[in-house]
Amino acid sequence: MTQVITSIALAVYVAAMLGIGLYCRRSAKSLNGFLLGGRSVGPWISAFAYGTSYFSAVIFIGYAGMHGWNIGVGSMWIGIGNAVIGCLAAWLLLAKPTRRMTQKLDASTMPEFFCKRYQSTGLKVYAAVIIFVFLVPYAAGVYKGLGTLFSAVFPGVSEKVIMLLVAVLSAVGLFLGGYMVTAVTDFVQGIIMVAGITAMIIAVVVRPEVGGLAEGFRRLQAIDPELVNLAGGKSFGMLSVNIALTSFGVWGLPQMVHKYYAIKDEKSVRPATVIATAFALLIGVGAYLVGCFGRLFVPATPAGLPDLPGGYDAVVPHILTSVLSGNVLLTTLLAVILLLLLSASMSTLSSLVLSSSSAIAVDLMGVAKPAVKEKNQMLLMRILCLVFVALSYLFATMNISFIVNLMSFSWGIVAGCFIGPFLWGLYSKKITKAGAWAGALSGLAVVLGMVLVKTLTADFAAAKSLAPTYGVIAMAVSVAIVPLVSLFTKGFSESHLDDCFAP
Numbered sequence: 001m002t003q004v005i006t007s008i009a010l011a012v013y014v015a016a017m018l019g020i021g022l023y024c025r026r027s028a029k030s031l032n033g034f035l036l037g038g039r040s041v042g043p044w045i046s047a048f049a050y051g052t053s054y055f056s057a058v059i060f061i062g063y064a065g066m067h068g069w070n071i072g073v074g075s076m077w078i079g080i081g082n083a084v085i086g087c088l089a090a091w092l093l094l095a096k097p098t099r100r101m102t103q104k105l106d107a108s109t110m111p112e113f114f115c116k117r118y119q120s121t122g123l124k125v126y127a128a129v130i131i132f133v134f135l136v137p138y139a140a141g142v143y144k145g146l147g148t149l150f151s152a153v154f155p156g157v158s159e160k161v162i163m164l165l166v167a168v169l170s171a172v173g174l175f176l177g178g179y180m181v182t183a184v185t186d187f188v189q190g191i192i193m194v195a196g197i198t199a200m201i202i203a204v205v206v207r208p209e210v211g212g213l214a215e216g217f218r219r220l221q222a223i224d225p226e227l228v229n230l231a232g233g234k235s236f237g238m239l240s241v242n243i244a245l246t247s248f249g250v251w252g253l254p255q256m257v258h259k260y261y262a263i264k265d266e267k268s269v270r271p272a273t274v275i276a277t278a279f280a281l282l283i284g285v286g287a288y289l290v291g292c293f294g295r296l297f298v299p300a301t302p303a304g305l306p307d308l309p310g311g312y313d314a315v316v317p318h319i320l321t322s323v324l325s326g327n328v329l330l331t332t333l334l335a336v337i338l339l340l341l342l343s344a345s346m347s348t349l350s351s352l353v354l355s356s357s358s359a360i361a362v363d364l365m366g367v368a369k370p371a372v373k374e375k376n377q378m379l380l381m382r383i384l385c386l387v388f389v390a391l392s393y394l395f396a397t398m399n400i401s402f403i404v405n406l407m408s409f410s411w412g413i414v415a416g417c418f419i420g421p422f423l424w425g426l427y428s429k430k431i432t433k434a435g436a437w438a439g440a441l442s443g444l445a446v447v448l449g450m451v452l453v454k455t456l457t458a459d460f461a462a463a464k465s466l467a468p469t470y471g472v473i474a475m476a477v478s479v480a481i482v483p484l485v486s487l488f489t490k491g492f493s494e495s496h497l498d499d500c501f502a503p
Helices: 002-029 031-039 043-054 057-104 109-120 120-153 159-205 213-224 233-251 253-261 266-292 311-323 327-369 374-398 401-427 433-457 460-465 467-486 494-501
Strands: none
Touching: 002 266, 002 401, 002 433, 043 057, 043 159, 043 253, 057 109, 057 213, 057 233, 057 266, 057 311, 057 460, 057 494, 109 120, 109 253, 109 374, 109 401, 120 253, 120 327, 120 433, 159 311, 159 374, 213 253, 213 266, 233 253, 233 266, 233 401, 233 433, 233 467, 253 327, 266 311, 327 374, 401 433, 433 467, 433 494, 460 467
């Protein structure tokens, strides 16, 4: 029964996504329309596009299962940080100046923004390469998280089949209509995510294993008092690092910043800020709340690990398959939650692929062939969307060790390279080209340097476990070094600064 109901729900979902793709393809007749939806996206769609790109199946399957198990109730601070810092503060500080400056400079991508803001073609090429090298492998991680859960519900179906379904749907949507298709589908997917997480929380909390919130927390305390320590207890350091990486990191990720480019006007920013923050609070806190109850559903090994074949990644799938079975209503709820995870992953994947393909078709191609026709760029964009979806699918299914390792550091490297030059570039006229280069290079240098040192002094496994810490340090260095180097290097002309900052 579970598989029948879920299959019907999936069929309806697929038909709806394809219908949206066909309907929105008319908006992608120009490069501006393909990349930015003509800069005409309203607050609700912009906010949901941001939120659904922020949270993929990885948060439910990987982070919520692992941090909820290890940290307990305190892990919900990650979701709160994502909402307050990653959404509220990000929209308040970045949305208006980003939209204003990118429109003045006629910049459609982050590398193009760097090129025109800092008058540096080299910086544009460097940023495009960073995006391509590190975001495509990161997309592979989105597939992995989704495949884990669907395999639990459809034990006879290979997770590769589910990942292929996500790949095909994402590729078709991007090929047909680019950003506008992803934005509209994100809105629909966002509604599904809100319904799904609400159903998930209620279904888990009322189960006998939990017995309500207060009783659930009491039972966690009986297992280990650290699990109900709001500050994370012994895990405070790890908790703080993860809050910083996942909350501040989005300030420098091109697939997230891109949402500000496309919003239709500055009046739309305020409602979009409220909507995005509320969405993130519900999804983020809800995911970690469910994850922290993993201890009540899954026995622990003598080493304190989840006694499941899939380890941490299997905790949330085990909870859901335990809770949502037995009758048609519960099975229907499970189908909705599976669509939640499918929606979250598709949205994140589409954003990553659009950023990666534009880095090649617009940014690198614009340097190699400045006179390239817009029609040819759009064709190349569409082809690259298909290619990058295929590559990320292959990386996920082939389990290439180099790619898997690259995934661990991708978020920190990309955010570390871009956050300093981007943030300072929006607000300060004193930032120089050399300062921007220092920030962009430091993100890569800090992470790779620290990985090398740790690998030589311990081993690569130890370095990989510290990937979030390295990412946070890289972001801090990037933000600090940009103005420092700018103090001692030549600035830009007044005319150029007027082009960037004048009202």
